[in-house]
Amino acid sequence: MVEPLTLYGAPTCEDTALVRHRLRVLGAPFIEINVERDADASRLVEQLNGGARITPTLTLAGQPGHLAEPTIEQLQDWLAAARISFTLPRGLDYHGELASRPLPDFALAGHPATPFRLSNLRGRHKAVIFFAHDHRCLVCAGYAKQLASLRAALTETDAVLISVLQAHEEQARTWAEEFAAGHIVLADPDGAVKQRLAAYVNADRAGVLVLLLDRYTAPRTRIQAADAGGLLAPHELAEWLYYLDRECAE
Numbered sequence: 001m002v003e004p005l006t007l008y009g010a011p012t013c014e015d016t017a018l019v020r021h022r023l024r025v026l027g028a029p030f031i032e033i034n035v036e037r038d039a040d041a042s043r044l045v046e047q048l049n050g051g052a053r054i055t056p057t058l059t060l061a062g063q064p065g066h067l068a069e070p071t072i073e074q075l076q077d078w079l080a081a082a083r084i085s086f087t088l089p090r091g092l093d094y095h096g097e098l099a100s101r102p103l104p105d106f107a108l109a110g111h112p113a114t115p116f117r118l119s120n121l122r123g124r125h126k127a128v129i130f131f132a133h134d135h136r137c138l139v140c141a142g143y144a145k146q147l148a149s150l151r152a153a154l155t156e157t158d159a160v161l162i163s164v165l166q167a168h169e170e171q172a173r174t175w176a177e178e179f180a181a182g183h184i185v186l187a188d189p190d191g192a193v194k195q196r197l198a199a200y201v202n203a204d205r206a207g208v209l210v211l212l213l214d215r216y217t218a219p220r221t222r223i224q225a226a227d228a229g230g231l232l233a234p235h236e237l238a239e240w241l242y243y244l245d246r247e248c249a250e
Contacts, residue, residue, distance in 0.1 A: 005030040005084065008045045009056040014179065015069050016056040018142030021229025022072055026086035028079055030058075071146055072233035089230050091210075091223040091240070094201070102217040104200055106193045108186035109169050111176035116162075116186055122217050126159035126244055128237055130183075131194040131209040132228065135167040140208065141179040143228035148181045153238035157245040158215070160184060166191045198224075212240050220244060 007023065007030050009016030023030050035042040035055060045057045048066045058067040058075075060082050067078050079086055107117040121127055130147065132140040144163055154161055162184045165172045169187045176185035188194055198205045203224045210231050212221040221240050223232050232240075 004061045004082075006059050006061070007032045007056055008035050008041055008058070010034065010036050012138070013055045014138040014142035014145065016142075017138035018072075018146070018229055019056045019058070019070065019075060021139050021227050022075060025089060025225070025230040026076070026079070028084050028086050071149065073235045076233065089223065089225060089232060091221045091232055091236075093221055094219055098201065099214075099218055099220055103197060103211070103213060103219050106197070108164070108188055108193060110165075110184070110186035111173040111180075112184070113173075116184060118217055121160065121213075121215075123215060124158075126157055126215050126241060127211075127213040127217065128154075128159060128161050128241070129211045129213065130161075130163045130228075130231075131188075131198070131211075132163055132165050133208060135165055135171040135175045137227075139228045140165075141175070143231060144175075144179045144183065145181075146234050147183065147237075149234045150238055150241075151182050153241050154182070157241040159241050162186060164188050164194060166194070210237070212237070212244065214244050214247075 005028060007020060009032055011034060020032060033041045035045055035053060042053060046053050048057055049068050054068045056069065102122060103118065105119040107115060109115050147161060150161055161182060163180055164186045165175055167187050168189050172185050172187035176183060195205050198209055201219050201222055203209055203222055207224060207226045208228050208231065210223040211219050214220050225231050
């Protein structure tokens with residue numbers, strides 16, 4: 001069977017890494033071509049993108065047009081329009097006692113340089129916390145870049161975006177400057193904070209994790225996956241924030 005979808009990518013590109021893993025999670029069949037090793041593919045990508053070698057670029061056999069450097073939402077809309085079936089990741093909504101108690105407090109350093117303590121948010125802000133892999137993970141870097149699209153929702157719902165990276169402080173600051181515009185990026189060198197909080201919310205300690213906290217820092221939604229390609233798209237996280245905002249206003 002010839003796969004209808006072709007992903008033209010580069011091995012060191014975080015956007016390629018995220019799209020590759022998202023396609024795998026969605027169950028959408030594809031083939032991948034490395035434009036750094038295939039001159040014909042590189043020329044095709046440049047032709048499709050006005051002379052620029054943009055990765056990832058995706059094409060569908062027998063259909064005009066292409067998709068370049070898409071967001072997760074754009075990728076899913078494109079697949080749906082092409083009638084390619086896929087299965088979306090889902091979050092877990094917390095109820096009962098766990099959703100009524102604040103998440104255990106923690107304090108970490110990172111970027112900005114001001115020390116961060118979770119309990120300082122209590123009664124003031126909701127939060128989206130992305131517990132990533134380490135600073136070398138391209139999939140996490142690609143996902144962190146896309147989380148920048150949450151900016152309007154964060155402002156409108158009085159929420160903050162936090163990424164917890166298994167890295168030292170300097171590595172976290174460098175990662176923040178390159179990939180995490182608008183994030184508070186915290187260094188969790190040995191992953192101890194992530195491990196403790198994952199256990200608290202009954203999540204798998206391996207892989208990656210996103211927690212949505214209400215303004216009392218209680219966990220309300222959990223999304224976990226082996227890698228960031230299996231997490232909710234940023235626009236879906238925004239919908240959860242708006243839901244929590246309406247709930248808190250009632």
